Amino acid sequence: MQQTEQSQRKVILTQNPALKERKLRLRWLLAISSLPLFGIITAFGIAPQTSTQDVAISTIVEDVELPEISTPFVSENLESENYWQADQVRRDDTLASLMSRLNVQNSEALDFLRKNPDARALASQLRPGRAIQAQVNASGELLKLQYQLNPTSTLTVERTDSGYQAKTAEPTLETHNVLKTAEIKSSLFAATDSVDIPDSIAIQMAEIFSSDIDFHSDLRKGDRFVVIYEAKYNNGNLVNTGQVLAAEFTNQGKTYKAVMYRNPEGKVAYYTPEGKSLHKSFLRSPLEFTRISSGFTLGRFHPILQKMRAHKGVDLAAPIGTRIKAPADGVVQFVGVKGGYGNVIYLQHNGGVTTVYGHLSRFAPGLRQGMKVSQGDIIGHVGMTGMATGPHLHYEFLLNGVHRDPLKVALPAAQPLAPQYREDFLAHSANLNAQLQLLSASTVASLD
Known part of the structure; x- marks a missing residue:
């Protein structure tokens, strides 16, 4: 028993030098790691306090030589100082507030707009949303003014050498083709309303396809159509719609197409893309819907x-x-x-x-x-x-x-496309038919 305890003591004593060496290395490592910290503390400790009370303040005055200024430029072309400003009539606008917003400042122009028989239409017909634009110079003098009195009439006021003059005329409209498509869910008018197609276009389509489709009884849910029609704009605002240029109507699985053609004599008629007339010499009914x-x-x-x-x-x-x-x-x-x-x-x-x-x-x-x-x-x-x-x-x-019986009598056939116009029609038809096919294909893809 005593011999065993002595053996263990020898083992412990044998391990002590290793422990001592390990502890020594650990102490040196801690000491070296602490040196940066001691440096920071020393730095803070030895930094002197900064005092701003002893800073000297002085004022320095120097002569600065300015560059020579040339004679100011005066534009001889007054047009370069003119500018247009466009706006819309607001709900609470008066003539004075509207002119102020357009930067019209000369009293001569305001008096003319209030007193001239033609120009007074501006003050009496201020309708919210209507477009107005004015051209003024740098002094705020009105040079020209244009106001949309109604969809088909524009008031123009212009300064001339003899004073201001006012006139009313039809605006110059921009015509664009509009392509739209829709699906029948309840009625033709409901379908056109859902995609903002005007009623006048819906009525035209009903007339164009009236010989093939009875729009009172033949329409089915899921029928669809594609239409290209004219739209006329004034300064970006829609004024009215014109005629249907081309249309495709699929009713109960059968597709009908129509293309408008205006011959050199100015006569308008609708044909199939191949040139077969869709017009009857007599309309079946003298009323549009009844x-x-x-x-x-x-x-x-x-x-x-x-x-x-x-x-x-x-x-x-x-x-x-x-x-x-x-x-x-x-x-x-x-x-x-x-x-x-x-x-x-x-x-x-x-x-x-x-x-x-x-x-x-x-x-x-x-x-x-x-x-x-x-x-x-x-x-x-x-x-x-x-x-x-x-x-x-x-x-x-x-x-x-x-x-x-007007509803059963055989109506006379319409005159066919004149032979001398056939080549011109086919070229015209090919362009519109291609647009119909493109829009129709995209519609079918979206439905699938």
Whole structure:
């Protein structure tokens, strides 16, 4: 037992020099690591306190030689000092506040705008959102002013050698082609409204494809169309829309196309891209959209006369004031009041055809006997004059003096594209058809 304890003590004593050496190395390492810290402390310790009280303050004055200034430049071209400023009328604007915002400062111009008979239209027709622009010089003198009185009229005020002058004229409009597409979900008008297509364009499309598509009963959810139409702008603002240039309508899986062509004589018509005419020499209906309240029959109980009587026409229900169009080129045979028809118009057309329009509220201004009308011209407005129980148009179609059902009679075919225009048409059609195909393809891809 005693021998064992002695052996362990020897082992411990044998390890002590190693422990001592390790501890010594550790102490030196700590000492060396602390040297930078001691240096920092020493540096802070020996840095003297800085005092600003003993700094001397003095003022130094020196003569500085300035460069020579040449004679100031005076522009001889006053136009270079003129500038345009564009703005829009705000809701609370007055003439004074508007001119102040346009930097017009001369009283002569303000007096002219208030007193001149033509220029006074500016102050009396300040409509929020309308565009106005003014050209002034560096002194704030008005040189020229342009104001959009309405979509088709612009007021121009300009300073001349004899003073200010004002005139009103139609603005110079920029025409651009607009390409749009939409899908039918409920109705044609709902689809066009969803993509901001004006109603006038929707009506044109309905007329263009009316011989192939009945827009009252044939439309289905999922039908789609592509249309290219003209839009006219004034200073970037849309003024109105023009004609449909081309359109493609897919109805119940079948696609129809139309291209507008204006021949060198100025006549406008719509054709398929291959040149087949889409026009009928007669429109099926003289009203744009309507419903039939009473059809063509040889035996109908008359609601006013209270007896059976032939109804040799169709009654097209529509609100009072609805426009009535000439269904074909013709000559006014009669316009005036006649018995139960009330206000009535008779039109004589080629091929022995006569059409009759009864119960009108009023006639188109200037319409008179012997006057020529073209297809689509407005001839009158729906009413309920004569023997009528409600507002509607009574429409008759006579062929060589014999009444025919306007909704079933075979309409004469339209004149085909003249041979001398065919080459020009095909070149025109190819461009528009390519645009239709491009837009249609992108639409189908997005739907997929």
